[in-house]
Amino acid sequence: MLHISVLTWVVTIGLIVTLLAVDLALAALRPHRVGFAEATAWSVFYVLVAVGFGVWFALAHGGDFGTEYFTGYLVEKSLSVDNLFVFVIIMTTFAVPEEHQHKVLTFGIVLALIMRAIFIVLGATLLSLFSFMFLLFGLLLIYTAVQLFRHRDEDPDVEDNVVVRGARRVLPVSDDHVGGKLFAKLEGRRVVTPLFIVLVAIGSVDLLFALDSIPAVFGITAEPYIVFTANAFALLGLRALYFLVKGLLDRLVYLSTGLALVLAFIGVKLVLHWAHVDIDESVPEIPTLVSLGVIVVVLAVVTVASLVKTRLDPSARAHSGSLRAHPPRADETDRDRARG
Template sequence: MLVWGLFIVGVLIFLALDLGVFNRTPHVISVKEASIWTGIWVSLSLLFSGVIYWLYSTGNIDNVDGLKPMDATIKYITGYLIELSLSIDNIFVIAVIFSSFRIPQKYQHRVLFWGILGAIVFRALMIFFGVVLIKKFSFTTYVFGAFLIFTALKMLFSKEAHFNPKKSFVYRNLRKVMPITAQMEGEKFFVKMRHITAATPLFIALIIIEFTDILFALDSVPAILAITSDPFLVFSSNIFAILGLRSMYFFLANMLTKFSYLKYSLVAILIFVGIKLILAHHLHFPEWVSLAFIALSLIAGIAFSLNRSTSSKEA
């Protein structure tokens, strides 16, 4: 429990520094600033794999699955890459939400900051119940595996549908239970209007982002549980991916159209982890196989996308 406590305190300190020091004054996040922070978060996430190795070699963590230090490290990195890759679709949806509610760029970081706090809580709950289900009911792996394959095939064959946040179930029901103003009031989530307190577009965008993250977690949590059911590995890799999502959003939001082939990388990854879950009781995949497949899928998707983008410019 000490390790869990220190990890959570460390995350809270990072978040406090983020909002209270580095982003105390609302400002537009430039591509340069976003790229620097993306590099910092990715570096910290990968460096944490060294902490994982140390924890599992010294016995300072409750090693529920009896993992060897190197196996635990590879599982952590693999889980982190899965969560990071599945965040790409989330970035696109966040961009649509901000555009729909006309959230100024200088306030978008504040929305994402509070959205991440909520995401951490929801992910922790989903991970806890997912691990309990897998450990208590072995058939759950078949259910999760089938769901991931279904999601992948749906992503592959379904037509691209335009997401309109203002027609979403969440927005329509929020309007029924609270007054909403169309006017921005700086970085405030609520504003006083005569005798009522109304929610600003900033708050509505935050709530919709929270709900969409829950929907995306329905894919990402089972996906990482295909790699490991160790609670600390699942939670830490999830949290590092979420923490890096904000800077990655500002870095990639305007370049997502250039990475059109990443969709097929995500499909391949979801099908692979789905099959791995279904075969979990019958066939053991070496740790390096999962890591290699996921890394190669992402590299191939990025390479094909950039090549297509270059070819289009030359044409």
């Protein structure tokens, strides 16, 4: 059992809030197009912060807990790349100017952290009260993996999102971004800008991702502190990673397949843990170190295979994957024809 003092929780949350505040301040005070060099510097910084925290955590609480943190961080980081696909789709769909994308991403990450914190509290409480929740979480991940694999060559339809459609139906929306504002007054009438609808879209998508990512990291560890920090540090680097790799995302053609395999593996791990606890202790469990090895191998193979595929077939394009099938819109069909 991991014992984390109140002071450690306060300092950790304070560090995360400070990093978020810096991101928000930069986005608000100096809206600009984030270049490759700046994105690289921020990406390296956030990775170093996450690794530095992991090293401290392992030294302070032991190598086993340190391994759980790094495995959870790797799982969340790989799932966050799938977030980037959807972010790119949202930014493109709503034609968000590059100088405002920094702000949108930062607010999106804040929303994601808040929702994940809520899910972590609920998940930890349920797991502590009902051991069969490991079975339910495992089956949820296996179902998600199957759906993601079945629709791995599709992208989610952002415009068809029920929350986005509801917001458009209820709220008056301006035609332009009005200097990056969320709300504006035009001709004496209060309106929301497309940037507000973008935040609604990102928030609703973040909610769906939280439903997958939280059970996934609970498959690595049942310690709420590790679950929270793995999620937080993976998400903190998401804004910089978006600007760094958005031009390369199209090349990761097998990423959805790899993520489906990772989710299925963790789902099986959770089911075995439930069976070990509730049915028979002779049922084998998958050690965290083995999980780390499997995840690293899957992600490495997926990345290399994707790069080889796109080199041999330059017309191949990656998709974020979808949890349900939907007919392609006309603009998607025309774009795919143009690419072909």
